[in-house]
Amino acid sequence: GPSGGPFSRHGIGRGRLPFSVVSGEDLAAFERIVPGRVITDPEVLEASNVDWLRMVRGSSVLLLRPRTTEEVSHILRHCHERNLAVNPQGGNTGMVGGSVPVFDEVILSTALMNQVISFHDMSDGPVCPCGCGAPSEAQASVQTLPAQRPQWPQWVLADGMVLNCLSTLRKDNTGYDLKQLFIGSEGTLGVITAVSILCPPKPRAVSVAFLGSLCWKMLGEIVSFLVCSLLWGNQSRLWGQSPFYVLIETSGSRAGHDAEKLNDFLEQVLSSGLVTDGTVATDHLKVKALWALRERISEALSRDGYVYKYDLSLPTERLYDLVTDLRVRLGPRAKHVVGYGHLGDGNLHLNVTSEAFSPSVLGTLEPYVYEWTAEQRGSVSAEHGLGFKKRGVLGYSKPPEALRLMQQLKALLDPKGILNPYKTLPAQA
Amino acid sequence: GPSGGPFSRHGIGRGRLPFSVVSGEDLAAFERIVPGRVITDPEVLEASNVDWLRMVRGSSVLLLRPRTTEEVSHILRHCHERNLAVNPQGGNTGMVGGSVPVFDEVILSTALMNQVISFHDMSDGPVCPCGCGAPSEAQASVQTLPAQRPQWPQWVLADGMVLNCLSTLRKDNTGYDLKQLFIGSEGTLGVITAVSILCPPKPRAVSVAFLGSLCWKMLGEIVSFLVCSLLWGNQSRLWGQSPFYVLIETSGSRAGHDAEKLNDFLEQVLSSGLVTDGTVATDHLKVKALWALRERISEALSRDGYVYKYDLSLPTERLYDLVTDLRVRLGPRAKHVVGYGHLGDGNLHLNVTSEAFSPSVLGTLEPYVYEWTAEQRGSVSAEHGLGFKKRGVLGYSKPPEALRLMQQLKALLDPKGILNPYKTLPAQA
Ligand SMILES: Cc1cc2nc3c(=O)[nH]c(=O)nc-3n(C[C@H](O)[C@H](O)[C@H](O)COP(=O)(O)OP(=O)(O)OC[C@H]3O[C@@H](n4cnc5c(N)ncnc54)[C@H](O)[C@@H]3O)c2cc1C
Numbered sequence: 001g002p003s004g005g006p007f008s009r010h011g012i013g014r015g016r017l018p019f020s021v022v023s024g025e026d027l028a029a030f031e032r033i034v035p036g037r038v039i040t041d042p043e044v045l046e047a048s049n050v051d052w053l054r055m056v057r058g059s060s061v062l063l064l065r066p067r068t069t070e071e072v073s074h075i076l077r078h079c080h081e082r083n084l085a086v087n088p089q090g091g092n093t094g095m096v097g098g099s100v101p102v103f104d105e106v107i108l109s110t111a112l113m114n115q116v117i118s119f120h121d122m123s124d125g126p127v128c129p130c131g132c133g134a135p136s137e138a139q140a141s142v143q144t145l146p147a148q149r150p151q152w153p154q155w156v157l158a159d160g161m162v163l164n165c166l167s168t169l170r171k172d173n174t175g176y177d178l179k180q181l182f183i184g185s186e187g188t189l190g191v192i193t194a195v196s197i198l199c200p201p202k203p204r205a206v207s208v209a210f211l212g213s214l215c216w217k218m219l220g221e222i223v224s225f226l227v228c229s230l231l232w233g234n235q236s237r238l239w240g241q242s243p244f245y246v247l248i249e250t251s252g253s254r255a256g257h258d259a260e261k262l263n264d265f266l267e268q269v270l271s272s273g274l275v276t277d278g279t280v281a282t283d284h285l286k287v288k289a290l291w292a293l294r295e296r297i298s299e300a301l302s303r304d305g306y307v308y309k310y311d312l313s314l315p316t317e318r319l320y321d322l323v324t325d326l327r328v329r330l331g332p333r334a335k336h337v338v339g340y341g342h343l344g345d346g347n348l349h350l351n352v353t354s355e356a357f358s359p360s361v362l363g364t365l366e367p368y369v370y371e372w373t374a375e376q377r378g379s380v381s382a383e384h385g386l387g388f389k390k391r392g393v394l395g396y397s398k399p400p401e402a403l404r405l406m407q408q409l410k411a412l413l414d415p416k417g418i419l420n421p422y423k424t425l426p427a428q429a
Numbered sequence: 430g431p432s433g434g435p436f437s438r439h440g441i442g443r444g445r446l447p448f449s450v451v452s453g454e455d456l457a458a459f460e461r462i463v464p465g466r467v468i469t470d471p472e473v474l475e476a477s478n479v480d481w482l483r484m485v486r487g488s489s490v491l492l493l494r495p496r497t498t499e500e501v502s503h504i505l506r507h508c509h510e511r512n513l514a515v516n517p518q519g520g521n522t523g524m525v526g527g528s529v530p531v532f533d534e535v536i537l538s539t540a541l542m543n544q545v546i547s548f549h550d551m552s553d554g555p556v557c558p559c560g561c562g563a564p565s566e567a568q569a570s571v572q573t574l575p576a577q578r579p580q581w582p583q584w585v586l587a588d589g590m591v592l593n594c595l596s597t598l599r600k601d602n603t604g605y606d607l608k609q610l611f612i613g614s615e616g617t618l619g620v621i622t623a624v625s626i627l628c629p630p631k632p633r634a635v636s637v638a639f640l641g642s643l644c645w646k647m648l649g650e651i652v653s654f655l656v657c658s659l660l661w662g663n664q665s666r667l668w669g670q671s672p673f674y675v676l677i678e679t680s681g682s683r684a685g686h687d688a689e690k691l692n693d694f695l696e697q698v699l700s701s702g703l704v705t706d707g708t709v710a711t712d713h714l715k716v717k718a719l720w721a722l723r724e725r726i727s728e729a730l731s732r733d734g735y736v737y738k739y740d741l742s743l744p745t746e747r748l749y750d751l752v753t754d755l756r757v758r759l760g761p762r763a764k765h766v767v768g769y770g771h772l773g774d775g776n777l778h779l780n781v782t783s784e785a786f787s788p789s790v791l792g793t794l795e796p797y798v799y800e801w802t803a804e805q806r807g808s809v810s811a812e813h814g815l816g817f818k819k820r821g822v823l824g825y826s827k828p829p830e831a832l833r834l835m836q837q838l839k840a841l842l843d844p845k846g847i848l849n850p851y852k853t854l855p856a857q858a
């Protein structure tokens with residue numbers, strides 16, 4: 001189990017809950033369900049016990065790799081009967097320690113459920129519905145699309161019951177929209193085994209502008225999609241001298257039309273003095289290189305030392321105040337206080353780095369950051385969920401009545417509480 | 430209560446459930462909660478007892494008109510304690526008899542909850558979040574926008590408990606997405622008292638093309654938004670001679686760019702012979718006049734006689750087969766068999782008219798239409814919900830496990846079953 005250092009701060013309440021321990025008979029049963037895909041080798045298990053950020057570590061002795069929904073169903077039915085806790089795991093790239101066991105939960109990995117079930121391309125049409133076997137991969141591709149939610153998932157409840165509503169219909173209004181409960185429930189209500197997602201056709205023309213600016217507020221008001229990346233560390237040399245950088249992507253069906261609109265916009269912001277320097281790319285490789293500047297931030301931060309990560313939704317006009325405020329409060333105890341995110345969405349990824357984990361830095365950050373966010377009626381987790389690390393802070397963004405209802409739903413859908421038992425919802429008093 | 434004629438066919442199972450009957454003491458209590466807004470006048474009640482299509486009629490003796498969430502909460506707390514059934518009602522324009530009482534349910538109308546709470550306009554920005562007091566009005570405006578779901582509703586549970594998650598955040602991933610359960614639950618799980626909806630800015634340029642065509646299939650493949658309106662009755666004279674008509678709306682920020690794209694498209698479909706005649710409008714009034722052709726279909730159908738209405742989702746390539754099939758099956762017993770809808774969404778509004786209600790026509794239509802739809806893995810209600818008229822057909826589109834889970838959710842959230850008791854879910858055996 002977790003102990004000492006950074007772990008202790010996530011306070012797991014009363015410790016391991018009284019679930020069963022995996023027995024030899026369990027192993028034999030699983031071997032019958034997923035022959036050859038019952039992993040107990042500690043070296044192979046290591047990668048599944050530790051999260052991407054290498055900040056949360058569990059001690060599971062068992063990793064199962066089902067290929068089909070039926071196998072997932074049989075695994076869960078067995079775990080339910082035997083009162084074994086289960087940790088669903090996808091790509092294990094989550095940011096809040098939700099994807100790894102806290103103690104010895106059985107790891108149920110969807111890594112082998114990666115085949116695309118069907119792919120319907122309407123060529124020049126509006127959408128191509130596709131059923132994807134791997135929620136993690138599907139989710140990854142979805143991140144780059146605007147406001148995409150799966151149309152339909154198929155999922156398995158804690159007791160092994162399969163709910164198969166998979167379809168490629170665009171519209172359906174029959175009864176309650178059950179899938180919505182499972183999307184974003186972080187493996188605490190069921191295991192999603194397939195999803196169908198509407199994908200807009202690949203735009204024919206893409207332009208990216210990477211611009212330096214002195215003022216982030218006004219930029220946020222004029223561009224619709226905005227990644228506001230703050231200068232920090234080594235990347236500053238790479239990027240230039242502006243205190244703020246913004247990445248703007250336009251996409252459409254006609255390169256000429258898009259270029260015209262983008263040029264108009266650039267003229268406007270340059271002549272107003274809002275933008276001081278920048279570059280524009282339409283070439284595929286250069287577009288990729290500019291996006292890499294944003295995508296590498298998280299990795300670069302992990303190399304800077306211990307990272308305190310917050311993923312907040314805030315009113316756009318107050319977005320950056322928290323960054324400047326914290327720089328003053330933390331002083332030299334922080335190596336960097338970095339803010340970036342989707343400005344158009346009011347989403348701030350706040351990252352603070354220090355040489356090593358420091359209780360004093362943590363004490364300055366928490367609960368201050370959460371209280372500040374709650375005062376602005378913001379969200380303490382805009383994108384990343386709550387998982388293990390943030391389960392205690394749900395109350396900053398949701399009223400007690402909502403928490404109670406969530407606990408009731410959990411009790412209804414997973415009466416023994418075997419699915420991701422130490423995640424998402426606060427430990428019950 | 431409902432009796433005879435078209436009503437009997439909706440089979441309300443075991444009849445009125447054993448709820449209390451409104452007493453003089455109840456009226457006095459309501460008068461304290463919503464003074465002056467307790468309506469018992471039968472003439473005023475008439476409009477709330479009958480649905481827009483004038484096909485479902487209840488016999489409620491009490492209409493309440495709260496103005497605030499608090500008042501709704503107090504009303505529900507009282508009804509819950511007293512075991513009084515409640516029928517939430519918005520604009521009463523629903524198509525499935527969900528908005529009117531079946532027996533003597535207390536009508537809780539949101540008609541006076543019509544003030545906009547806040548409106549945040551980001552001028553040139555991507556969205557203007559707005560909190561709207563009237564779900565019905567908000568919903569109405571939302572219909573014209575692509576795939577808009579409320580960001581946040583506020584709602585009151587059956588026992589009067591208020592869930593206030595209202596906010597204008599674009600992103601929030603803390604805990605279960607509770608609001609999704611209530612959206613589309615047709616007043617059976619709670620009463621929504623406020624919503625916040627992201628509205629894209631009004632497009633600066635709008636063009637509408639209204640085109641006649643011999644072939645609907647190919648059109649469906651090349652245009653992204655398509656209303657396929659079939660020639661019928663009087664409107665045929667108005668419209669022209671083509672068997673199919675399609676309405677295409679483009680909207681963007683630059684009239685010049687949009688016109689260029691639309692002209693290219695028109696050239697293409699005209700030269701291919703796909704489109705035979707048509708007209709294009711950019712002028713506001715002419716745009717409105719063209720849209721009116723679509724919007725008046727439902728009203729015109731009601732004047733044609735008794736209307737059997739179906740709102741189906743189907744695979745696009747089979748969409749129209751059902752219409753031609755039914756014309757043959759029904760022969761002269763039907764005045765018109767009309768299909769229209771959003772072809773891009775695979776949504777077919779199927780309408781059959783006959784001189785008067787005829788059990789023989791109904792027998793030919795049902796369960797045939799539902800079975801045909803289920804075979805295509807379609808949805809038996811794409812947009813309109815199930816309400817009272819379609820509650821029995823949920824099983825054609827959702828598996829038994831899903832139905833059971835819906836019943837469990839209903840029991841959890843409304844244990845006495847006082848909210849819209851005869852709607853959405855099938856009568857329990
Ligand atoms: C470099 C980098 C960049 C990132 N950028 C972004 C970003 O821009 N936006 C963003 O939102 N996130 C971002 N993330 C976070 C993370 O990648 C995403 O949230 C990702 O979608 C998680 O998917 P996964 O398959 O790895 O899930 P995991 O990490 O494996 O699991 C996440 C949670 O889902 C549960 N889960 C996994 N599979 C299932 C299943 N089949 N059924 C039910 N529950 C399941 C797990 O138990 C866990 O609670 C980034 C991560 C990295 C490493």
Ligand SMILES: Cc1cc2nc3c(=O)[nH]c(=O)nc-3n(C[C@H](O)[C@H](O)[C@H](O)COP(=O)(O)OP(=O)(O)OC[C@H]3O[C@@H](n4cnc5c(N)ncnc54)[C@H](O)[C@@H]3O)c2cc1C
Nearest residue numbers: 517518519520521522523527528565568615616620621812
């Ligand atoms: C001419 C015309 C055209 C239409 N076109 C379309 C269309 O294109 N697409 C489409 O989807 N629909 C269409 N409709 C159907 C209907 O107008 C819409 O579904 C409309 O949004 C219903 O809103 P309402 O406020 O009138 O709800 P109502 O009819 O009053 O109620 C509908 C259901 O919601 C429940 N309800 C109402 N208020 C609340 C509340 N506050 N909380 C909880 N439950 C509540 C009711 O109990 C009922 O079950 C059309 C209707 C007409 C008359």
